[in-house]
Amino acid sequence: SQQGEEDPQALSIQEGENATMNCSYKTSINNLQWYRQNSGRGLVHLILIRSNEREKHSGRLRVTLDTSKKSSSLLITASRAADTASYFCATGWASGGSYIPTFGRGTSLIVHP
Amino acid sequence: DAGVTQSPTHLIKTRGQQVTLRCSPKSGHDTVSWYQQALGQGPQFIFQYYEEEERQRGNFPDRFSGHQFPNYSSELNVNALLLGDSALYLCASSLAGQVPETQYFGPGTRLLVL
Numbered sequence: 001s002q003q004g005e006e007d008p009q010a011l012s013i014q015e016g017e018n019a020t021m022n023c024s025y026k027t028s029i030n031n032l033q034w035y036r037q038n039s040g041r042g043l044v045h046l047i048l049i050r051s052n053e054r055e056k057h058s059g060r061l062r063v064t065l066d067t068s069k070k071s072s073s074l075l076i077t078a079s080r081a082a083d084t085a086s087y088f089c090a091t092g093w094a095s096g097g098s099y100i101p102t103f104g105r106g107t108s109l110i111v112h113p
Numbered sequence: 114d115a116g117v118t119q120s121p122t123h124l125i126k127t128r129g130q131q132v133t134l135r136c137s138p139k140s141g142h143d144t145v146s147w148y149q150q151a152l153g154q155g156p157q158f159i160f161q162y163y164e165e166e167e168r169q170r171g172n173f174p175d176r177f178s179g180h181q182f183p184n185y186s187s188e189l190n191v192n193a194l195l196l197g198d199s200a201l202y203l204c205a206s207s208l209a210g211q212v213p214e215t216q217y218f219g220p221g222t223r224l225l226v227l
Contacts, residue, residue, distance in 0.1 A: 033215070040201055042117070042218040043156070088155050092214075099207070099214035100146070100169055103155035 004032075004089045004104035012110045019076040021107040023089030024069075030092050032065055033101060034074050037086045046074075046087075081113040115140055117206050117219035125225045126194050134189040134222045138206030144168075145187040146216060147179060148203040156203055162187050163209055191224075199226045 004025045013019055023032070031050045035043040049056045049065045049072065056063045062075040076083055086108050090101035118137045126132050138145050144163045148156035158171035162181035181187045185206075191198055201223050205216035 035218075040150075040152075040221070040223070042203060042220040043205075045215055045217065048215060099216075100158055100161065100171075101216060102158065103148075105153070105155045 004091045004102065006087065006089055006104045006107040008107060009105070010108045010110075012112065013079055015079060015081055015111055015113050017079055017111075019079050019083070019109055019111070021074045021087050021089075021109070023072045023074070023104060025072075025089075025091045026070065027091075029067075030099075032063075032072050033090045033092065034061075034063060034072075035088045035090060035103075037088065037106070039085075043088065076109075079109075079111045081111050083109060084111045085109060117204055117217050119202075119204050119219040119222050121222060122220065123223045123225075125227060127227055128194055128196060130194050130226075131190065131192045132194060132224060134191075134202050134204075134224075135186065136189070136204030136206075136219060137186045138204075139217045142206035142208050142217070143185050144207045144209045144214075145181060145185065146205045146207070147187070147189045148205065149173070149198075150201040150203055150221070152200070159189070194226045196226050199224060 007022045033048045034046045037043045047058045060077045065072045086106040088106040090103045092101045120135045146161040147159040150156045160170040165181045176192045178190045201221045203221045204219045207216045
């Protein structure tokens with residue numbers, strides 16, 4: 001089963017608008033990461049937020065984490081057509097020397113030019 | 114600095130056959146993880162290799178096996194292919210012990226089982 005679940009499943013916006021995606025998870029985590037996937041290709045790591053952090057920025061990306069609600073959000077500001085992709089959250093737990101991220105089903109984002 | 118590479122990019126097999134997928138990790142990485150991603154789903158963890166041994170395994174049958182070589186590259190083998198094995202197979206590499214441990218993904222191998 002998948003730990004994190006993204007919401008919405010699909011999002012369609014116009015270029016220039018902001019896009020917000022949410023992720024909920026079930027168990028304790030060390031960190032939460034967001035990945036992007038273009039057209040069924042490999043995943044690209046976007047940003048990692050640790051369990052003791054509440055907000056993190058990277059360029060046009062803003063991630064928040066609320067461990068009490070077991071949820072995270074990814075905000076993409078001033079979206080571009082090139083942001084069209086699927087976005088996945090991955091919750092991580094390190095155990096026995098290994099780290100295995102668990103992915104949700106993703107949010108499919110379409111940005112119309 | 115080469116990223117994670119996978120071969121082949123696409124593969125068509127027949128039910129019952131066997132398949133081997135290959136992965137070369139990012140330079141400097143020593144850990145390789147394999148994922149299966151069905152259409153419309155997120156990646157599902159198959160197993161992880163470190164120091165040529167399987168370190169962690171997800172909920173996949175024994176038909177899925179792997180190997181890691183001394184140069185850290187890895188293979189994923191699937192025996193007795195089923196139609197349901199059709200998916201994108203992703204390899205990810207990382208450096209053990211790095212905190213936090215971030216995985217870098219290859220472009221994937223798309224397997225179609227007919």
